[in-house]
Amino acid sequence: MSERKVVTRMAPSPTGKFHIGSARTALFSYLYAKANNGKFILRIEDTDKERSKKEFEENIFDSFDWLGLKYDGPYRQSERTEIYKEQIQKLLDSGNAYISKEEAKEEGQRGEVIRFKNPNTKIKFEDKILGDIEFETSDLGDFVIAKDLDTPLYHLTVVVDDGLMKVSHVIRAQEHISNTPRQILILEALGFQRPIYAHIPLVLAPDKTKMSKRHGAVALLDYKEAGYFPEAIINFLAFMGWNPGTEQEIFTIEELAKEFSLEKVQKGGAVFNVDKLNWFNKQYLNKKSKEEIIAGIKHYVKMPEEMLDRAWSTLIERIHKFSDLKDENLTYYNSTPIYDVKDLIWKNSDEYQTKTYLEDSIKILEDSSFSSMEDIKNSIWNYAEEKGRGDVLWPIRFALSGLAKSPDPFTLAFILGKVETIERLRNAHKKISEMIK
């Protein structure tokens, strides 16, 4: 019984961009196959000629590539018409299906379709995740399995393909659970071996309903665009509805493939929590090499190479993902900040003191080495301690960034470089001098 080689599959239809929820289903299928030394198949379910689009098929491939999920295939149902035809004929011949004359109620409907002859029985199956499930098939009626011999429909094609491709475990989203009895009926009529079913819980939006376009970003590749790392997405997705039973949270896909089991998959749906995703992404961001980080930053920030070399580690301190850089006010790195002179003065300080501190600071920094942030800090720290850290440091930092919130003055000075730093400080000094007279 357990002799069967593990074969799982993901069977998306190219009728829209590949969904983040589908990505998780694919991941679970993939992981289960890997965990059991099995095979993972990608099958494009494009029997609906009206709605299937090549661009969406591409989107599916790009999605798998981005996540790094290797698969067997891809197979396309649109290329397997002859196979289905043969199976439909078998069903017709055995009396399990029949050609039904119909009244076309809607435009495009046929006057003749092929229906499955429902034996009206009770179908029981054991779902690996949900447990025993029972359906009365009588309320399904004689459902349509093909428009004609050359135009098979979903239920038929899934069963035929899963049967012929020797799929051992059908791991799919819970929304498919009510399709299962129909498919078991066809499968039995065709004499295929029954796969093990595992219906994984849905990915939910914050309102607890199935995630859809109206909830925001649902296409997997939207997350690529937003600057998330595929490793972070995988790690996050794996933890929606599954957990290792330990307190380890960071997993590479290889580690996941080792640990994954259907027994630990949750029964109920899981709400998609962007904050947690961001946290995962940050974990991976912190592990990236300097080169990778610089490359990522370049997509969102224009900065001289040499300056970027000093700024990269500071830039990622305040973000979870690269695209967050868009929301950061970073213009002060490239252009002289514009600000109100009065903002140069720290809390209880005044313009006279601030002017003096600026003057002294400029002198100190002119003699300082700028080869590291520490050098800069060391040169001015004692003076700041003596006069009051806020009184000295705030004007410097403000003169450099023009912002109430920014990295510390030493870091800023280091990134901007000596020439630019001194110039901005002189500028500030000039402004405050003018204010006084």
Add this chain to the structure above:
RNA sequence: GGCUCUAUCGUCUAACGGUUAGGACGGGUCCUUCUCAAGGAUCAAAUCGGAGUUCGAUUCUCCGUAGAGUCACCA
């Protein structure tokens, strides 16, 4: 509405029928600190309700309640 499924902190989740119900995200407070971020410490926060089984139910059973999915000549 029919059918099917689900139910532990706000969210993701852990807990052989016996735990002060644990962890993570997020949040609060404190420390650090010129600001922000980061970091460290710390706190708050949950077993849907009612019966039953049991010496003992988060855990098993039943009934409620709530939520979800699905009901195509789509997949």
